[in-house]
Amino acid sequence: MAKHRGRGVATINYPIGMNLGGDPSQALVHSNPTGKFTVTLSSIDLGQGMKSVTRQICAETLGVPVEDVFVDTADSDTGPHCMGSFASRGTHRVGNAVMMAAREARAVMMEAAAEELEVDPADLETDGRGAIHVKGAPHRSIAVRDVAIAAQFRQGRTIAGRGIFLVPLSDVDAETGEMTPATCYAHACFIVEVEVDDETGDVAVLKMTSAYELGRALNPKLVEQQLVGGSWMGMSHALYETPEPYYPDTREGPRDFNEYLMPGPGDICPHDVAVLERPASDGPFGAKGLGEMCANPVLPAVANAIFNAVGVRVNELPITPEKVLRALKARGGAVPARAR
Amino acid sequence: MKTPVQFRLNGEDVAAFAESGANLLDVLREVVGDLSVKGGCWQGSCGACTVLIDGAPRLSCLTLAESIAGRSIETAAGLRRGAELHPLQIAFMERFAAQCGYCTSGMLMAAKALLDRNPSPTREDVVEALGGNICRCTGYEPIIQAVLDAASGDRRRRA
Numbered sequence: 478m479a480k481h482r483g484r485g486v487a488t489i490n491y492p493i494g495m496n497l498g499g500d501p502s503q504a505l506v507h508s509n510p511t512g513k514f515t516v517t518l519s520s521i522d523l524g525q526g527m528k529s530v531t532r533q534i535c536a537e538t539l540g541v542p543v544e545d546v547f548v549d550t551a552d553s554d555t556g557p558h559c560m561g562s563f564a565s566r567g568t569h570r571v572g573n574a575v576m577m578a579a580r581e582a583r584a585v586m587m588e589a590a591a592e593e594l595e596v597d598p599a600d601l602e603t604d605g606r607g608a609i610h611v612k613g614a615p616h617r618s619i620a621v622r623d624v625a626i627a628a629q630f631r632q633g634r635t636i637a638g639r640g641i642f643l644v645p646l647s648d649v650d651a652e653t654g655e656m657t658p659a660t661c662y663a664h665a666c667f668i669v670e671v672e673v674d675d676e677t678g679d680v681a682v683l684k685m686t687s688a689y690e691l692g693r694a695l696n697p698k699l700v701e702q703q704l705v706g707g708s709w710m711g712m713s714h715a716l717y718e719t720p721e722p723y724y725p726d727t728r729e730g731p732r733d734f735n736e737y738l739m740p741g742p743g744d745i746c747p748h749d750v751a752v753l754e755r756p757a758s759d760g761p762f763g764a765k766g767l768g769e770m771c772a773n774p775v776l777p778a779v780a781n782a783i784f785n786a787v788g789v790r791v792n793e794l795p796i797t798p799e800k801v802l803r804a805l806k807a808r809g810g811a812v813p814a815r816a817r
Numbered sequence: 818m819k820t821p822v823q824f825r826l827n828g829e830d831v832a833a834f835a836e837s838g839a840n841l842l843d844v845l846r847e848v849v850g851d852l853s854v855k856g857g858c859w860q861g862s863c864g865a866c867t868v869l870i871d872g873a874p875r876l877s878c879l880t881l882a883e884s885i886a887g888r889s890i891e892t893a894a895g896l897r898r899g900a901e902l903h904p905l906q907i908a909f910m911e912r913f914a915a916q917c918g919y920c921t922s923g924m925l926m927a928a929k930a931l932l933d934r935n936p937s938p939t940r941e942d943v944v945e946a947l948g949g950n951i952c953r954c955t956g957y958e959p960i961i962q963a964v965l966d967a968a969s970g971d972r973r974r975r976a
């Protein structure tokens with residue numbers, strides 16, 4: 478009877494969003510006479526940071542300070558249509574729609590500014606701090622607020638833009654069946670170290686080490702937050718959680734948090750995360766997405782680590798102590814990798 | 818039948834009529850209107866509803882509202898002083914220790930109870946104090962770090 482250490486690895490090639498064509502999201506951007514901008518969406522921020530990231534994308538595209546942009550979202554009565562927040566699609570799909578809307582609004586804003594300054598719009602640039610000036614002549618400048626006021630009260634213009642992102646349908650090659658199912662992929666490599674107790678069947682996760690390639694990290698702190706939280710969720714799916722322990726028989730399913738197990742603050746382990754940035758050509762400022770991919774590679778890595786530690790393959794989730802013990806019994810005891 | 822209950826909530830006197838047998842969580846949210854208290858399970862297994870009763874962390878969903886007469890309740894809504902956030906709130910922000918935020922009030926109150934009685938907790942003390950609080954989103958590490966930050970920030974200020 479002993480505890481055995483093992484290490485498992487998994488890699489992932491993760492397509493962003495729903496694919497095979499379609500998957501639209503829309504965004505509207507308009508200015509208020511105060512020179513502030515509102516982004517209207519119906520996409521939902523579940524805490525992953527959609528509001529922060531779409532706000533950054535809009536501000537950057539317009540060329541105004543991020544404080545001057547508000548995101549009004551999650552109301553499908555008043556916002557333009559969005560497919561939803563899932564499939565790691567928020568930053569990529571909604572971000573692209575916001576960028577398109579902000580570009581259109583920016584073009585109107587520059588025309589309105591040009592009319593006020595009596596120059597050509599192509600000669601103007603934004604300073605990112607709330608003003609627009611003539612390229613090479615920063616003293617010939619006008620505040621975005623004054624442009625917004627002029628547009629509203631004198632020029633009769635709406636500084637506004639519409640955006641949509643739609644994935645083109647991919648043709649299927651009649652001969653080979655080949656097609657392009659996704660527009661961009663994120664990647665990860667995940668290593669998990671476990672300790673398996675061959676007497677109790679308990680699996681403890683000791684350490685996680687990961688590298689994620691997710692395009693440009695538009696908000697590095699939010700990315701880290703997702704990766705740390707998501708990997709814990711993956712560990713929880715691998716070892717603890719299930720709504721249907723005797724699938725397809727639903728009778729013994731958990732009904733509440735006493736029966737539905739989730740690891741607590743005492744069950745976590747150190748996680749060393751590395752983020753690699755390879756901007757995607759079709760992503761907003763190069764961003765792909767990472768939502769679901771945070772959790773996915775943890776599950777096979779844990780299963781592989783258990784195999785490495787004691788020589789058994791448990792291929793049903795979650796890998797509970799009972800399943801580990803049954804597998805060990807069938808194998809005639811633990812056989813660590815170095816003994817095989 | 819409704820029973821009158823008087824207690825202190827975040828330093829102010831409060832009087833409310835509670836349905837007899839009602840739990841403190843429902844009375845705080847629905848009668849008093851303090852929506853900073855969250856309910857996740859109403860059965861004592863998630864910690865989202867944690868409040869302080871006379872300084873001790875308690876699950877408001879398992880506390881009979883009538884039993885708090887004359888006692889002092891603290892909730893997340895009472896953490897800040899005017900515009901000034903509590904050190905725990907600042908640390909939670911700086912560590913990105915909330916995502917959906919559903920567990921946050923309970924985490925803050927469990928952490929406050931710890932720091933009030935032990936201003937220099939170890940990591941183990943923090944893990945122990947938050948052990949009854951479930952978080953779906955963060956993986957706990959940012960929350961543990963935030964509580965440790967708030968504690969060491971407090972020590973720095975006193976030094």
Ligand code: FES
Pocket residue numbers: 855856857858859860861862863864865866867876877878879
């Ligand atoms: S609501 Fe009280 S512990 Fe869950």
Ligand code: FES
Pocket residue numbers: 524914915916917918919920921951952953954955
């Ligand atoms: S932040 Fe979502 S449950 Fe903790």
